Amino acid sequence: MNEDIKTNNIFGLGEKNDAYAQYFIGQSYLKMLVADPEVDVNVANVTFEPGCRNNWHIHHDGYQLLLVTGGEGWYQEEGKPAQLLKEGDVVTIHDGVKHWHGATKDSWFSHIAITKGSSEWLNKVTDEDYNKLSK
Numbered sequence: 401m402n403e404d405i406k407t408n409n410i411f412g413l414g415e416k417n418d419a420y421a422q423y424f425i426g427q428s429y430l431k432m433l434v435a436d437p438e439v440d441v442n443v444a445n446v447t448f449e450p451g452c453r454n455n456w457h458i459h460h461d462g463y464q465l466l467l468v469t470g471g472e473g474w475y476q477e478e479g480k481p482a483q484l485l486k487e488g489d490v491v492t493i494h495d496g497v498k499h500w501h502g503a504t505k506d507s508w509f510s511h512i513a514i515t516k517g518s519s520e521w522l523n524k525v526t527d528e529d530y531n532k533l534s535k
Contacts, residue, residue: 401450401506401507401508402470402471402472402507402508402509403508405447405470405471405508405509405510406447406508409445409447409469409470409510410469411431411433411445411469411512412431412445413429413431413447414429414430414431414432414444414445414446414447415429415430415431416428416429417429417430417446420454422521423454423455423457423521424452424453424454424455424502425451425452425453425455425502425524425525425527425530426448426449426450426451426452426453426502426503427448427449427452428446428447428448428449428452428454429446429447429448430444430445430446430447431444431445431446431447432444433445433512440516441462441514441515441516442513442514442515442516443512443513443514443515444512444513444515445469445510445511445512445513446510446511446512446513447508447509447510448471448473448502448503448508448509448510449503449508450503450504450505450506450507450508451502451503451504451505451530452502452503452509453474453500453501453502453503453525453530454500454501454502454525455500455521455522455523455524455525456478456498456499456500456522456523456524456525457498457499457500457519457520457521457522458496458497458498458499458519458520458522459493459495459496459497459515459516459517459518459519459520460495460496460517460518460519460520461495461516461517461518462495462515462516462517462518463492463493463494463495463515463516463517464493464513464514464515464516465490465491465492465493465512465513465514465515466485466489466490466491466493466501466511466512466513466514467490467511467512467514468485468486468487468488468489468490468491468509468510468511469487469510469511469512470487470508470509470510471486471487471503471504471507471508471509471510472484472485472486472503472504472507472509472535473485473501473502473503473504473507473509473511474500474501474502474503474504474533475491475499475500475501476499476500476501477493477497477498477499478497478498478499482533484504484535485501485509485511495517498522500525502525504533504535505530505531505533
C-alpha cells in the first residue's frame, strides 16, 4: 500500500487538499513548492490516498508535467487506455488534453505537478470506470 509515503515523502505530505476537494474523489494532500506570482508556473507535491483520483480536467494556455515520486497511480487521456504510473515515471500533458490522474485502489500515490495556465474541471471519474482498471 506504500503507506510510508505519508511519513517519508521527500517534500512532506502537505495539508488536506480541502480547497480542491470538490474536484477529487477521496482524500488528497497538497504541498505548494512554488507559488510565486512572478513565476508563471505552479509547482506542487500532490499525494493521493488509495482510491483517490481527480476529476477529468483540461489545462488551457499551458501544460502540466507530472513527476511521480512514490507509490502507484493511474493517468488517462480521453479516448486512450489508462497508464499505470510508478516512481520515476514522467507524464507530459499538453494544452487542451482532457485527462485525469490518481492513486490505484491499493496504493498511496505522490507526484510533483508542474502546471502552467488554467485548469477547467469537468466530470468525475465514475466508480464503475475506475473499478475496471487493473494492473
